[in-house]
Amino acid sequence: MPQRPVSQSGTIAPPSVTADEPSPAAxxxxxxxxxxxxxxxxxxxxPWGGRLKILDxxxxxxxxxxxxxxxxxKLQGEGLITIQPNCGACVRTVDEKFIGDIYDLxxxxxxxxxxxxxxxxTADDLRALEIILETHQQAERRGEINASLxxxxxxxxxxxxxxDNPDATEVLERYWDLIDALRRQFGFSIGFMSNVxxxxxxxxxxxxxxxxxxxVRIAAESCxxxxxxxxxxxxxxx
Amino acid sequence: MPQRPVSQSGTIAPPSVTADEPSPAAxxxxxxxxxxxxxxxxxxxxPWGGRLKILDxxxxxxxxxxxxxxxxxKLQGEGLITIQPNCGACVRTVDEKFIGDIYDLxxxxxxxxxxxxxxxxTADDLRALEIILETHQQAERRGEINASLxxxxxxxxxxxxxxDNPDATEVLERYWDLIDALRRQFGFSIGFMSNVxxxxxxxxxxxxxxxxxxxVRIAAESCxxxxxxxxxxxxxxx
DNA sequence: GCATCCTGTATTGTATACAATCGTCCGCAG
DNA sequence: CTGCGGACGATTGTATACAATACAGGATGC
Numbered sequence: 280m281p282q283r284p285v286s287q288s289g290t291i292a293p294p295s296v297t298a299d300e301p302s303p304a305a306x307x308x309x310x311x312x313x314x315x316x317x318x319x320x321x322x323x324x325x326p327w328g329g330r331l332k333i334l335d336x337x338x339x340x341x342x343x344x345x346x347x348x349x350x351x352x353k354l355q356g357e358g359l360i361t362i363q364p365n366c367g368a369c370v371r372t373v374d375e376k377f378i379g380d381i382y383d384l385x386x387x388x389x390x391x392x393x394x395x396x397x398x399x400x401t402a403d404d405l406r407a408l409e410i411i412l413e414t415h416q417q418a419e420r421r422g423e424i425n426a427s428l429x430x431x432x433x434x435x436x437x438x439x440x441x442x443d444n445p446d447a448t449e450v451l452e453r454y455w456d457l458i459d460a461l462r463r464q465f466g467f468s469i470g471f472m473s474n475v476x477x478x479x480x481x482x483x484x485x486x487x488x489x490x491x492x493x494x495v496r497i498a499a500e501s502c503x504x505x506x507x508x509x510x511x512x513x514x515x516x517x
Numbered sequence: 518m519p520q521r522p523v524s525q526s527g528t529i530a531p532p533s534v535t536a537d538e539p540s541p542a543a544x545x546x547x548x549x550x551x552x553x554x555x556x557x558x559x560x561x562x563x564p565w566g567g568r569l570k571i572l573d574x575x576x577x578x579x580x581x582x583x584x585x586x587x588x589x590x591k592l593q594g595e596g597l598i599t600i601q602p603n604c605g606a607c608v609r610t611v612d613e614k615f616i617g618d619i620y621d622l623x624x625x626x627x628x629x630x631x632x633x634x635x636x637x638x639t640a641d642d643l644r645a646l647e648i649i650l651e652t653h654q655q656a657e658r659r660g661e662i663n664a665s666l667x668x669x670x671x672x673x674x675x676x677x678x679x680x681d682n683p684d685a686t687e688v689l690e691r692y693w694d695l696i697d698a699l700r701r702q703f704g705f706s707i708g709f710m711s712n713v714x715x716x717x718x719x720x721x722x723x724x725x726x727x728x729x730x731x732x733v734r735i736a737a738e739s740c741x742x743x744x745x746x747x748x749x750x751x752x753x754x755x
Numbered sequence: 756g757c758a759t760c761c762t763g764t765a766t767t768g769t770a771t772a773c774a775a776t777c778g779t780c781c782g783c784a785g
Numbered sequence: 786c787t788g789c790g791g792a793c794g795a796t797t798g799t800a801t802a803c804a805a806t807a808c809a810g811g812a813t814g815c
Contacts, residue, residue, distance in 0.1 A: 305603060305775075305776060305777095306602060307602050307603060307775095307776095307797085307798055307799090308798075308799070309798080309799090310602050332765090332766070332767095333766075333767070334765090334766075334767095342799075342800090343799060343800045343801075344767090344768090344799095344800085344801090345583065345586075345798080345799060345800075346798080346799070346800095348583075348587060348767090348768085349586060349587060349590050349798090352587050352590035352591050352594065353590050353593070353594065355591070355594060356590065356591065356593060356594015356595065357594065358684070358687075364544060364545050364548050364767090364768090365543060365545060365766090365767060365768075365805090365806060365807070366766090366767080366806095366807075367766070367767070367807095377684070380682045380683065380684050380685065381684055383629055383633075383682060383685065384626065384629065384682065384684055384685045384688070386629070387625045387626050387628060387629035387685070388622070388625050388626070390625060390628075391621055391622065391624070391625035395621075444618045444621060444622065445618065446596070446615070446618050446619055446622055446692075447618065447621065447622045447625070449596075450622070450688055454684075543805075543806065543807095545767085545768060545769090545805095545806095546768075546769070547768080547769090570795090570796070570797095571796075571797070572795090572796075572797095580769075580770090581769060581770045581771075582769095582770085582771090582797090582798090583768080583769060583770075584768080584769070584770095586797090586798085587768090602797090602798090603775090603776055603777065603796090603797060603798075604776090604777070604778095604796090604797080605777095605796070605797070
């Protein structure tokens with residue numbers, strides 16, 4: 280197992296002009312910085328494992344140290360960065376082991392939530408899933424990758440909501456955008472997304488049949504497949 | 518289902534004299550405050566769901582607003598408190614639903630880690646578990662509750678380490694101390710802890726036999742039992 | 756040549772002062 | 786009495802200045 284950290288491509292330059300609207304609900308600077316920094320990290324502006332110096336961030340986001348520091352603590356809570364007291368902050372390092380680990384974690388929690396979702400599903404829930412799945416399929420046929428990832432996320436989100444366990448859901452949500460970012464960075468094999476959709480269809484049918492074990496089994500398989508596919512793509516030189 | 522928030526007993530008074538040693542490794546104030554505040558919350562100094570005002574904390578811990586604010590962000594990352602931008606911080610509310618949810622979450626991740634631990638267990642691992650279990654049993658016989666909880670935690674921790682998934686482990690660790698605090702607050706039924714030890718024994722044997730499914734099954738049962746017991750105790754008036 | 760210590764600089768951490776925001780209470784019109 | 790609006794006080798959020806720490810480089814002693 281190589282285990283080498285994967286470095287992202289992006290440059291660090293553009294100071295990111297923040298168009299300051301009047302005050303939609305007076306969102307504090309540290310919240311804004313947190314969102315933007317998260318976005319920037321996921322967009323590849325800062326390399327995985329790279330150092331985040333406070334003064335750089337001060338210049339980039341145009342606020343003083345304090346909001347920056349608070350935003351960093353928030354992002355550490357989300358697991359996107361790590362902070363060594365007195366030694367600065369770094370973007371999380373991403374390697375194969377890590378990818379495997381978070382997919383395993385996701386698989387475990389998926390199992391819990393899908394099982395619960397199956398026994399709690401209402402007709403409205405099933406209809407909502409049906410609609411998302413249909414839209415997802417259309418987007419996939421048109422080759423719209425970003426839209427596909429978005430509907431994929433929505434499908435899972437509805438199931439998670441049905442699972443009715445906010446703390447478990449929160450863990451999954453935390454890593455979702457990170458995985459999506461890696462997907463965008465490394466792409467996926469042809470036929471992968473249509474396979475995902477087919478599995479969603481089967482999961483939906485199993486839930487409608489109140490067959491929790493089937494739903495769980497299919498989802499676990501789909502998760503494993505997704506893990507292997509991503510790790511496979513990461514191994515390639517490009 | 519009642520769903521009412523449980524309020525803790527403690528008073529808020531004592532300013533907690535922090536004996537300031539020279540500088541063991543120069544741990545920043547926000548880290549210290551974070552640890553102390555976590556301890557204080559778990560010790561019942563601040564009621565579940567209660568408001569945490571920055572100025573109060575400034576007075577209590579004898580540092581300025583900045584380290585306090587950073588500590589609050591850290592604790593929010595741990596899920597111990599919630600922060601509404603512009604509206605202050607509150608200790609997490611604890612009710613039956615929440616307890617059930619985190620036990621379910623723990624059960625799901627336990628399943629993952631125990632399965633992995635079973636296939637990766639070394640002779641040293643098994644010996645370590647054996648020793649902890651033995652010591653746990655002795656502590657239980659002597660009726661030492663705090664020591665029992667500590668060895669209980671250690672047993673699980675070793676298994677988690679064997680599971681070799683830091684991110685999954687981190688989720689479990691996050692809620693562990695919270696559950697233990699509730700255990701101390703509400704106590705447990707007689708015979709509960711000896712039952713836990715018996716289950717640990719069975720899990721250990723299953724792992725030694727490389728029987729992952731048995732280990733997982735026993736652990737899941739034990740987790741469910743623990744959940745019911747705690748909720749049961751919470752329902753009682755005192 | 757090697758280890759040790761010292762010093763300078765870049766960076767992180769803290770305190771204080773000040774600005775912005777929220778909630779509440781009061782007054783007032785309807 | 787009820788609903789609305791505006792001012793006050795309590796609280797949160799931000800900027801700046803300053804202190805503490807870590808790290809790199811070189812001088813010194815052996």
